[in-house]
Amino acid sequence: MTGTFNDGAAYERLMGRWSRKIGHLLLDWLDVAPGLDWLDVGCGNGAFTEEVIARCKPHAITGIDPSDGQLAFARSRAEGASATYIVGNAMKLPFADASFDVSVMPLVIAFVPDPLAGVREMKRTTRKGGIVAAYMWDFTVSSRPGAVITDTLKKMGVPPDYPPRIDAARQDKMREIWTEAGLVDVETRELRIMTEFPSFEDFWSSNTLPVGPLGMFVSKLDDEKRNELKREVRAALPGSADGPVAIPAWANAVKGRVV
Numbered sequence: 001m002t003g004t005f006n007d008g009a010a011y012e013r014l015m016g017r018w019s020r021k022i023g024h025l026l027l028d029w030l031d032v033a034p035g036l037d038w039l040d041v042g043c044g045n046g047a048f049t050e051e052v053i054a055r056c057k058p059h060a061i062t063g064i065d066p067s068d069g070q071l072a073f074a075r076s077r078a079e080g081a082s083a084t085y086i087v088g089n090a091m092k093l094p095f096a097d098a099s100f101d102v103s104v105m106p107l108v109i110a111f112v113p114d115p116l117a118g119v120r121e122m123k124r125t126t127r128k129g130g131i132v133a134a135y136m137w138d139f140t141v142s143s144r145p146g147a148v149i150t151d152t153l154k155k156m157g158v159p160p161d162y163p164p165r166i167d168a169a170r171q172d173k174m175r176e177i178w179t180e181a182g183l184v185d186v187e188t189r190e191l192r193i194m195t196e197f198p199s200f201e202d203f204w205s206s207n208t209l210p211v212g213p214l215g216m217f218v219s220k221l222d223d224e225k226r227n228e229l230k231r232e233v234r235a236a237l238p239g240s241a242d243g244p245v246a247i248p249a250w251a252n253a254v255k256g257r258v259v
C-alpha cells in the first residue's frame with residue numbers, strides 16, 4: 001500500500017491542494033509558537049510541510065516518508081530547501097528520543113499498518129510538553145474528495161482497495177490510540193473544507209490519476225468499466241454536467257501532549 005504513492009506531481013493534483021487547505025485548519029487548531037522543531041511523518045510530496053514552513057515559521061522541520069518519488073517532489077518545492085527530507089517508516093523513526101517539539105501525521109495514519117506503533121514513535125521523539133497530532137479523512141463515511149468514485153464502484157459491484165487501517169481514522173479510535181500511547185490532554189475534532197473543481201473533467205482526471213489506492217484501482221479497470229464508472233460518477237454529482245464541481249470534505253483530527 002505504501003507503494004501506491006510514487007509520483008509527487010500527480011499527488012499534488014490529486015491531494016496536495018486539499019492537504020494544504022485542510023492543513024490550515026489543523027495548524028490553526030494546534031496554535032503553536034514560531035521557532036519550534038517539527039517532524040512531519042508521512043510528509044509525502046511536502047504539501048503540508050510547506051504550509052508549516054509558511055505559517056508556523058519553524059526553527060527546523062524534518063519530513064519522513066517511504067516514497068522516494070514523493071520526497072523528490074518535496075525537495076523541488078520553493079519552500080522545500082529549508083526542510084530536511086528522509087526516507088523512512090513511521091513505525092521505526094530514525095531519530096533520538098526528544099528530538100522535536102511538534103510531531104504531525106497528516107493524511108497518513110490509515111496507511112500505517114500499526115498506527116499505535118507509529119504514534120508511540122512520535123511520542124518517543126517529541127520533547128516533554130510537545131504536541132503529537134494527526135488528521136485523516138474519515139473512511140467510514142463518504143468524506144473524502146473522491147468518495148463519490150468509491151461509492152459508485154461499490155454500487156457497480158467492484159469495490160476498490162482501502163488503506164489497511166481505516167479504523168484509525170475514526171475520532172474514537174484516534175482518542176484510544178493517543179491515550180494508549182501515553183499522551184495527555186487528548187482532544188479530537190472534525191475539520192471541514194469545500195473541495196472545488198473548475199469542471200467535471202478536472203474532478204475526474206485529478207481523482208483518477210494512478211496514485212494512491214483509489215487512482216491505482218481505477219487505472220487498472222478496462223476501458224469499458226472505466227467509461228461506465230465515469231458516466232455513473234458524473235450522474236451522481238449534483239449540478240450541471242460540465243459546470244464547476246464543489247464537494248464538501250471532512251477529516252478527523254487528534255492532538256495530545258507529551259509528559
Ligand SMILES: C[S@@+](CC[C@H](N)C(=O)[O-])C[C@H]1O[C@@H](n2cnc3c(N)ncnc32)[C@H](O)[C@@H]1O
Pocket residue numbers: 001002005015016019041042043044045046047048064065066067070088089090091105106107108111112113
Ligand atoms: C495521502 S499521503 C499524505 C502525504 C502528506 N502528509 C500530505 O498531507 O499531503 C500518505 C503518505 O503516507 C506515506 N506512508 C504510507 N505508509 C507509511 C508509513 N508506514 N510510514 C510513513 N509514511 C507512510 C505515503 O508514502 C504517502 O506519501
